[in-house]
Amino acid sequence: MEKVFELNKLVRPNVLALEAYSSARDEYTAEGSKMIFLDANENPNETGVNRYPDPQQKKLKSKLAEIKNIPTKNILLGNGSDEVLDLIYRAFCEPAKDNIITLPPTYGMYNVLAGINNIESREVLLTGDFEPNVDEIFKNVDKNTKLIFLCSPNNPTGNSFSRKNIAEILEKFEGLVVIDEAYIDFSEQASWIEDLDKYPNLIITQTLSKAFGMAGIRLGICYASKEIIAVLNKIKPPYNVNELTQNRAQYRLQNISEVNREIADILIERDTLSKVLLEVKFIKKIYRSDANFLLVKVDDALKRYNQLLSKGIVIRNRTKQPLCENTLRFTIGTKEENLKLIKVLKNLD
Ligand SMILES: *Cc1c(COP(=O)(O)O)cnc(C)c1O
Secondary structure, three states: OOOOOOHHHOOOHHHHOOOOOOOHHHHOHHHHHHOOOOOOOOOOOOOOOOOOOOOOOHHHHHHHHHHHOOOHHHEEEEOHHHHHHHHHHHHHOOOOOOEEEEOOOOOOHHHHHHHHOOOEEEEOOOOOOOOOOHHHHHHHOOOOEEEEEEEOOOOOOOOOOOHHHHHHHHHHOOOEEEEEOOOHHHOOOOOHHHHOOOOOOEEEEEEOOOOOOOHHHOOEEEEEOHHHHHHHHHHOOOOOOOHHHHHHHHHHHHOHHHHHHHHHHHHHHHHHHHHHHHHOOOEEEEOOOOOOEEEEEEOOHHHHHHHHHHOOOOOEEOOOOOOOOOEEEEEOOOHHHHHHHHHHHHOOO
């Protein structure tokens, strides 16, 4: 039977009934300095940030639209991916009724946000080779399953999921599929942005926190159909992306070649590190990575974690995650940091 997609059936009834909040300023930002703004009770004295920021972040979105080759109407920005993911929950999941599916081992925020929003999270383990278990996922889907979260490249395993598995989920699932592409700019895989027109139930999230080197400004990005973006726009706080963030992000995006150079350097460092780590005697396995970190299996994760900490190196112990027994996650640092890491690792007993 052919699947019929009706977005409005997935939107929470209270959200469907909402009018989008519009501030007087929505319409006039473009006019800029020619207008006299006496509408928002701001302080008129110039501080560089005395005015409210553009609630629709038009300039920043046009820059992103150009780089990612997608219309601005398909973009929503938030205070980090964390806010974007929270908006997705609040738009589509009815507390104490709906459920979502996550695929551990994966990013912890999906479950944290499910908890905050009082939404049941159904966990379907990845397979032994860290791929979605498509049959098991669909055994867990019922009429209240609104979202499936796919993190690809996945944190903490580092791999990208096969396109065939993702496509199968997109095609069969009647709810929304959220693909978290926080690490896509490090990946050899193409972004699913290219397939947005094909899948009305696809939501992609990205961030400036990793490859773009801007974790401190908090800028998360959502790409989806213009209908989904319109729903999220209804519930987002009007000024959720502040002026300083919008300016810094635009400046960085204007220097995209610098970003690309840094990404290339990090990838070279990652591949060097993954070879050298093999020479460390207690390292049993290095998983293939499509991101800016390496998942590594060791003899005793807690012991090695504490040893590194005592030498002033902080990594992530992932041993408590399912399928990740005795694993550590190393973020790729600078060349100097990585050399230091290797030196310390080789001298541990
Ligand atoms: C780091 C990371 C993010 C980034 O979140 P921000 O709130 O944008 O900083 C999102 N998803 C995954 C899987 C991550 O590892």
